Amino acid sequence: MKIQAYDISKTASAATLIFDAIRQAIITGDLAQGEPLRQEDIARAFNVSRIPVREALQKLEQHGLIVSQRYKGAVVAGLSLEEATEIFEFRALLEPEVIRRAVPHMSPQVLQEAARCCAAFGNAEDPMQWGDLNRRFHTTLYAASGLAYHLEMLNKAMDRIDPYLRAQLLLSDGMQRANREHLMIVDACKSGQADKAADLTRQHILGAQESLSRHWQK
Amino acid sequence: MKIQAYDISKTASAATLIFDAIRQAIITGDLAQGEPLRQEDIARAFNVSRIPVREALQKLEQHGLIVSQRYKGAVVAGLSLEEATEIFEFRALLEPEVIRRAVPHMSPQVLQEAARCCAAFGNAEDPMQWGDLNRRFHTTLYAASGLAYHLEMLNKAMDRIDPYLRAQLLLSDGMQRANREHLMIVDACKSGQADKAADLTRQHILGAQESLSRHWQK
DNA sequence: GCTTCCCATTTTGGATACAATATACAATCA
DNA sequence: TGATTGTATATTGTATCCAAAATGGGAAGC
Secondary structure, three states, rough: OOOOOOOOOOOOOOHHHHHHHHHHHHOOOOOOOOOOHHHHHHHHHHHHHHHHHHHHHHHHHHOOOOOEOOOEEEEHHHHHHHHHHHHEEEEEEHHHHHHHHHHHHHHHHHHHHHHHHHHHHHHOHHHHHHHHHHHHHHHHHHHHHOHHHHHHHHHHHHHHHHHHHHHHHOOHHHHHHHHHHHHHHOOOOOOOOOHHHHHHHHHHHHHHHHHHHHHHOO | OOOOOHHHHHOOHHHHHHHHHHHHHHHHHOOOOOEEEEEEHHHHHOOOOHHHHHHHHHHHHHHOOOOOOOOEEEEOOOOOHHHHHHHHHHHHHHHHHHHHHHHHHHHHHHHHHHHHHHHHOOOOHHHHHHHHHHHHHHHHHOOOOOOOHHHHHHHHHHHHHHHHHHHOOOOOOOHHHHHHHHHHHHHHHHHOHHHHHHHHHHHHHHHHHHHHHHOOOO
């Protein structure tokens, strides 16, 4: 077999593509909270019928990114300070354990990739990349844990607060501190100090939560 | 207003009703793992078109209760020992913290309801009720935590392993031990010992996990 | 007999059409 | 004028129909 083959059945369905596009728009903040999402409009924009659009919207609702009411349509979900706080607490519970279990299985490639994220993070030109790199840094390290279920839950939790994290990175010292803490975490991982990495991760999250609470405005 | 009114808009849609029915059938074990779910059959059974059925199936897939492949249909999801173990670990991480935070807010009514679950659990005639009562016992206590997001995640995790928990309760000493541990947990809650309740909950879960591993067969 | 290919059937994905419900505005009456 | 009711429009929920893909079985070839 000479050609680069891949499983065609894994090719995204229309619904998946729409889901990804809207999800991206929400977590980057392009779609503000409360923004209504009309099936017909979206269908026209993607040149499909409303059926796959409805599938995408349903998936988005399951992820907590939108809220929809029967016969009334869907809007981009908002987030109260209380809800945001709870999601940070959720992360603070899971992520330390995940990284603790991941450290012993981190390959040099993984550590290198994490370091690359840090570097790119440090001298990224576009602030919009910060959010992506931050996300990639964490998921790269966590992947080694092999805890697929935990990671799935974490990803959804991250999606939920992503727009707020991006806003926070734009604060005066938000990005610097995140970068500093990332470097400490990856150092702990490199030296195999699982518990230290877990503790740093926990503080990284709680620090972000505290910063978010302080600058909350809605 | 003289007539007994209620919010009609809260009436479930066809898709929701179908989702609930199939979910129930899966977590009680009526639908065994690997069982195929054909849209046409389900639609006929509920006397609706395939559209709401498809929505229900999508929701079930997002809950992890079924797995579906493009153009190939859906089957009831199976669970490997590794996946089951991870879900127990997930619960063991969340539930102790949830109950710890719930204890200070437990009203007498909540404690009474939990006690009622224990009593009913103790002398239930139908083993099929055990699973329901077990579920209700935990959710009752946890509800006081106010951690809506955590509870939502936990509910999905519980759904995933529910059929296996029910099977385990049927084991010789499964139900007795569960009942004993439930009583200890509710006692700790009554006396306001949050940390003790958390620890008992953790051991309750890890014990169940260990029992499941021992009797695993597939 | 075994394999391979082709085609018919089954089943799912998606488009179009229609029904049910919400929302906004006009019309009516006190 | 103000409230209330009828009506039109917009939007979502569902049914029906068609297209695309998978599955299974039989015929042709070795």
